[in-house]
Every structure is written in structure tokens, then in C-alpha cells.
Amino acid sequence: MTAFKNFPMVKMVVYGRGSFAQTAEILAPQRKADAPFIFIVDDFFQGKAELINRIPLEGKDKIVFASTADEPKTKQVDAIAKELKDEFGTVSGVIGIGGGSMLDLAKAVALMMTNPGSSADYQGWDLVKVPGAYHVGIPTLSGTGAEVSRTTVLTGPERKLGMNSDYTPFDQIILDPELIKGAPKNQRFYTGMDCYIHCIESLTGTYLNTFSQSYGEKALELCEEIFLKKDVWDDDSDDKLMMASYHGGMSIAYSQVGVAHAVSYGLGFLLGTKHGIGNCIVFDHLEEFYPDGVRDFKAMVDKHEIHIPKGICANLTDEQFDKMIDVAMFMAPLWENALGKNWKDTITRKKLREMYEKM
Structure with missing residues (x-):
């Protein structure tokens, strides 16, 4: 008998323009006596009253501004968690506000x-055996799928x-397209392409199934509409990119990503290359694996x-190349999805x- 993967989804989702205003109402049932909510916020918003003043702080609630100069590191996660435990003992929950890095940081903390x-x-x-603190994701960029992923x-x-x-x-995500309005063009593109590349890798992978396909095809359709067909970026583009990110994240929940992600992890580890732009750098050279996807990517x-x-x-030195290769080779599920169980016959x-030398 086949053992099917029984995976969890985000428990609660609210979507809509202005839905960020419901944050206090959403959090209220989870509040514990003398245990604050911790808001981990991209430091891009530090001093920007338009967003910060809308965060519904009560009692001992705290905002922790975190830098996105680098992607989240284990030592950063450990330091924030230790500080919170030392200061409060326990918390009512952790809320991430920002792009994929902030959402990942909040999940990890x-x-x-x-x-x-x-x-x-x-x-x-x-490897995680104990449920974490209640946690909420509020994206201000769209594309990574971090709001719905199990990683x-x-x-x-x-x-x-x-x-x-x-x-x-x-446990909860708040999807408010108003929060992603006005994102810098390059950053919006890099994160949007993370979604597009998710879809290409999922839809062409050996792990593909109807569940993943149904989400991946919709996300790909939305990405192609907003990045290939539309001439003006407008509110409708933000709405559709937010939904593309959600569907793209769901498309890999029951499948996997592929070559671009496996290779970009090496760049991220050694050079600190951010995830979205790293995927773009890699995907630009992957005609061998994804010819149609790369053609449309270059057009975008x-x-x-x-x-x-x-x-x-x-x-880079030989030692540095070897370190990147070590990281990439460790991503066995990604390679297997892309190339099958005999992937090591191709990826030496x-x-x-x-x-890497092409990049």
C-alpha cells in the first residue's frame, strides 16, 4: 500500500485589501496573560509610520526590527529566540512582517x-519534534511562497x-495586497521570479502530481500574465502576484523545486546571494534543463x-567552488525531482x- 504524505497547510487565511486592519482582532483569541506578541519586522520599515503605527501593540508586545542585508542565519534565529526567552520566558506568538526572509525568520524563531x-x-x-509558538505571516513582498511553505x-x-x-x-496568514504596493521594481521582479521558477521546476519535475499541477499551473498563468502580457503595473498586478505567490508555494508543498534552487543554495551559502536574485542568476543559464521556461524568463x-x-x-578559488558544490550536492530531493533517481549520473x-563558472 502506498504511503501518501499527510502534510499540514496554513490553518487560517484572510485575504483582501485592507485586511491588515484586522490583525488585532485575529490575534486576540491567542493572547495569553503576561505573554506578549513579538512582531519581527523588516528594518526597511523602521521609522516608516505608515506601517509601524498600524501594528496593534498591547501591553508588553514588542517589535524586533531585523535586517535583510543577509538572508536569515541560524545564529540570528538563536540570538533572537534567546533574547525573547530571557526577557519574557514565553510569548503569545510571533508575527513576521516583510518579504520571504522575514517570514522565514519568524517561522524559525x-x-x-x-x-x-x-x-x-x-x-x-x-527534524523538528515539538510545535513552535503560535506564528503569523504578513507578507509585504510576494513571490517566495514563504507564507504557505513548510520550510x-x-x-x-x-x-x-x-x-x-x-x-x-x-498558523495564520494575512494577505493584504495594499502592503506590497510600491515595492522596488527590481525586488518585486526577483521575488516574482522565485514564484515563476517554483512553477517551472514543479511542473516539469518527476514528483509532479495533480495536486501540485493544479496550483502550479494557476501560479504560472498569473506570472505570465503580469510579467509577460501586461504593460503597466497596477493594483490588479499586486493582487495577482500575491495570489501567484500563494499558489506557487502550494504547488511545491506536495512536490519539490529543482535545479535552480539546488544550485542557488550554493551561491547563497558562499556569497550571501539573496534567494530571489540567486535563482535568477542561476535560471538564466539553465536552457539545458528548462528550455521553454528560460526562454520566457529572458523575455520577462x-x-x-x-x-x-x-x-x-x-x-573564486577551488576551495570556494568545492564549498558551493558541497552545498548543492546535498540537495538530493531537489535533484531527484528534476532528474529522477539516477540524477547523480548527470550531476557530477x-x-x-x-x-557555476558560467555565473
């Missing part, structure tokens, strides 16, 4: 409020890898006049070295 040791101990698949991607001392577990998904880049960095690996260390 929530897990480490209840699990012992370091977050680095849980980088992998199904939280972290850079640790040995590798860049998520805490992939049934306890990782948010040209249409929106986006700069994709080149030559970032030009001056020599092959990966050649791929």
Missing part, C-alpha cells in the same frame, strides 16, 4: 521558542538548508529592463563546477 538547542540542529527534513530557509555553519517540518507552516527580463548580475563566480562535481 517561533520553532526555537519551544525546541531545545540551536536552529542549526533542525536544518533538514522532519524556513536558513544559512547555518555548514549549509544553507531549511527547517522542513510539519510544525513550520504559519528584457520587458521589465532588469539587470541580472554576471561574473559573480569569476574570481565537474558538471556543477562548469555550471
Whole structure:
């Protein structure tokens, strides 16, 4: 008898323009006596009253501003969790406000409020054994799918890898397209392409099933509409990108990503390349694996006049190449989804070295 994966989804979802105003009402039933809510917020918003003044602080509630100069690191997660435990003992919940990095950081901190040791101990698949604190995701960028995924991607001392577990998904997400309005063009594109690449990898992968296909096809349709067909970015574009991100994240919940993500993890670990732009750098060179997807990606880049960095690996040492290759080779489920169980026949260390040298 086949054992089907019984995976958790986000428990509660609210969607709509202005829905951020319901945050206090949504959080109220989860509030515990003398246990604050912690809002982990992208420091891009520090001093920006338009958003910060709308965060419904009560009692000992606290805002923790976190930098997105680098993607979340295990030591950052551990430091925030320790500080909160030392200051409050326990919390009513953790709310992430920002792009994919902030949402991943919030998920990881929530897990480490209840699990012992370091977050680095849980980088992998199904290593988290205890439910985390109540946690809520409020995206201000769309594309990564972090609002619905069962992973939280972290850079640790040995590798860049998520805490992939049934306890990782948010208990609640608040999807308000008003919050993503006015995002910088390049950042919006990079995160949007994370969604597009998710879909290409999921829809062409060996793990593909009807569940993943149904979400992936809708997300891909939305991405193509807003990045290929529309000439003006408007409110409708923000609405559709937010839904593309949701559907794209769901498309990989029951399948997996592929070559672009596996290779970009190496860039992220060694060079600190952010996830969205890292995927773009890699995908730009993947005609061998995704010819149609790369063709349309290049058309999107040209249409929106986006700069994709080149030559970032030009001056790396053999040791540095080996470290990136180590990280990429560790992503066995991603390679298997892309190429099947015999993926090692195609993806050798020599092959990966050649791929990185093009970037």
C-alpha cells in the first residue's frame, strides 16, 4: 500500500485589501496573560509610520526590527529566540512582517521558542519534534511562497538548508495586497521570479502530481500574465502576484523545486546571494534543463529592463567552488525531482563546477 504524505497547510487565511486592519482582532483569541506578541519586522520599515503605527501593540508586545542585508542565519534565529526567552520566558506568538526572509525568520524563531538547542540542529527534513509558538505571516513582498511553505530557509555553519517540518507552516496568514504596493521594481521582479521558477521546476519535475499541477499551473498563468502580457503595473498586478505567490508555494508543498534552487543554495551559502536574485542568476543559464521556461524568463527580463548580475563566480578559488558544490550536492530531493533517481549520473562535481563558472 502506498504511503501518501499527510502534510499540514496554513490553518487560517484572510485575504483582501485592507485586511491588515484586522490583525488585532485575529490575534486576540491567542493572547495569553503576561505573554506578549513579538512582531519581527523588516528594518526597511523602521521609522516608516505608515506601517509601524498600524501594528496593534498591547501591553508588553514588542517589535524586533531585523535586517535583510543577509538572508536569515541560524545564529540570528538563536540570538533572537534567546533574547525573547530571557526577557519574557514565553510569548503569545510571533508575527513576521516583510518579504520571504522575514517570514522565514519568524517561522524559525517561533520553532526555537519551544525546541531545545540551536536552529542549526533542525536544518533538514522532519527534524523538528515539538510545535513552535503560535506564528503569523504578513507578507509585504510576494513571490517566495514563504507564507504557505513548510520550510524556513536558513544559512547555518555548514549549509544553507531549511527547517522542513510539519510544525513550520504559519498558523495564520494575512494577505493584504495594499502592503506590497510600491515595492522596488527590481525586488518585486526577483521575488516574482522565485514564484515563476517554483512553477517551472514543479511542473516539469518527476514528483509532479495533480495536486501540485493544479496550483502550479494557476501560479504560472498569473506570472505570465503580469510579467509577460501586461504593460503597466497596477493594483490588479499586486493582487495577482500575491495570489501567484500563494499558489506557487502550494504547488511545491506536495512536490519539490529543482535545479535552480539546488544550485542557488550554493551561491547563497558562499556569497550571501539573496534567494530571489540567486535563482535568477542561476535560471538564466539553465536552457539545458528548462528550455521553454528560460526562454520566457529572458523575455520577462528584457520587458521589465532588469539587470541580472554576471561574473559573480569569476574570481573564486577551488576551495570556494568545492564549498558551493558541497552545498548543492546535498540537495538530493531537489535533484531527484528534476532528474529522477539516477540524477547523480548527470550531476557530477565537474558538471556543477562548469555550471557555476558560467555565473
